[in-house]
Amino acid sequence: MNRRTFIGLAGASTATVATAGCLSAGLGSTGSQSEDVTLDDVENLNVETTDRNTIQVQGIGRVAAEPNSVTLSASIEAHDRDDASTVVEELATRSEQLIEDLTAYGIPEDSITTARYSLGEHSRRNRYEGEHRFSIEVDDPDNAGEVIDVAAGSEADQIGRVNFTVTGDKRDELYDEAVKRAVADAREEAELYAGAADVSLGDPVSIETTQRGVSPHAMSLSMTAGDAVGSAPPTELEQGQVSVSARATIEYGFDAGNGES
Structure with a gap:
C-alpha cells in the first residue's frame, strides 16, 4: 500500500517566509510586497512561533458489501x-410503451430517466435514425434479471451496462466504517514510523478525510430484444460485491526524547 509520510522536526514555525515578496505583513511605510525580505525584517515582526514535532501519514479503509440497488x-x-x-x-x-410496461411491473416512473437521446441523418444514404436510451434504477438487485426481461419483451432493442451499487443509509453506514478503518490504518502506519525512528507517538494534531469512493460491480451486456424473449430462459445476473473506500490524512505529534514535543 503506497502512502505519503512526512516528519516535521522541532523548530517548525507557524510563520514561513519562502521567497521575497510573499510576506503579507507590512515591512515598511511603503507597504510594498515586492521588496526583498531580510532576516531582520522577520525578527522585527514579533511573530510567535510554535516548536512542534509532527508526523503525517495516510490511511486507507475499504468495506465490501452486497448491493442494495442496480x-x-x-x-x-x-x-x-x-x-x-x-x-x-x-x-x-x-x-x-416501454415506460408503461416497466411501471406495470412495479418500477416507479421517476426511476426511469433518459440517459441519451440522439437523432441524425445517415451521411451516405440520406436516411434518418435515432435512439432513446433509458437508465432504469431497480431497488431490489434480485429483480434485475426480471426487469431486463420485461424491457426486452416490451420495446427495448438493446440492453446495455448494468451497475450494482449501494445507496442511501447503507452507503453512509459503509462509508462510516471505511473511515474508521482508514483512521486505524493511519495510526498503525504512524506507530510503525515512530518505532523505526525511536520516538514516542503522541495525539493526533489534525485529521482530514481526503477521498471517498464507491466502486460498483459493473457488467457490460450486449443483449438484443430477441435474446431475452420467446423460449429463452429467464435472465439471471451475478451481483458481486460493492466496495466503499475512504482515505484519511492524519498528523500526529511525537516526542523526540530531547525535551521537546
Missing part, C-alpha cells in the same frame, strides 16, 4: 427512416 440501460432505436419526424414519432410511441 441501474441498467435500455435503448429504443429507429433506423433507415424517410425523415426525421418519422424517427421522432416512432421513438416517442415506443418509449411510452
Whole structure:
C-alpha cells in the first residue's frame, strides 16, 4: 500500500517566509510586497512561533458489501427512416410503451430517466435514425434479471451496462466504517514510523478525510430484444460485491526524547 509520510522536526514555525515578496505583513511605510525580505525584517515582526514535532501519514479503509440497488440501460432505436419526424414519432410511441410496461411491473416512473437521446441523418444514404436510451434504477438487485426481461419483451432493442451499487443509509453506514478503518490504518502506519525512528507517538494534531469512493460491480451486456424473449430462459445476473473506500490524512505529534514535543 503506497502512502505519503512526512516528519516535521522541532523548530517548525507557524510563520514561513519562502521567497521575497510573499510576506503579507507590512515591512515598511511603503507597504510594498515586492521588496526583498531580510532576516531582520522577520525578527522585527514579533511573530510567535510554535516548536512542534509532527508526523503525517495516510490511511486507507475499504468495506465490501452486497448491493442494495442496480441501474441498467435500455435503448429504443429507429433506423433507415424517410425523415426525421418519422424517427421522432416512432421513438416517442415506443418509449411510452416501454415506460408503461416497466411501471406495470412495479418500477416507479421517476426511476426511469433518459440517459441519451440522439437523432441524425445517415451521411451516405440520406436516411434518418435515432435512439432513446433509458437508465432504469431497480431497488431490489434480485429483480434485475426480471426487469431486463420485461424491457426486452416490451420495446427495448438493446440492453446495455448494468451497475450494482449501494445507496442511501447503507452507503453512509459503509462509508462510516471505511473511515474508521482508514483512521486505524493511519495510526498503525504512524506507530510503525515512530518505532523505526525511536520516538514516542503522541495525539493526533489534525485529521482530514481526503477521498471517498464507491466502486460498483459493473457488467457490460450486449443483449438484443430477441435474446431475452420467446423460449429463452429467464435472465439471471451475478451481483458481486460493492466496495466503499475512504482515505484519511492524519498528523500526529511525537516526542523526540530531547525535551521537546
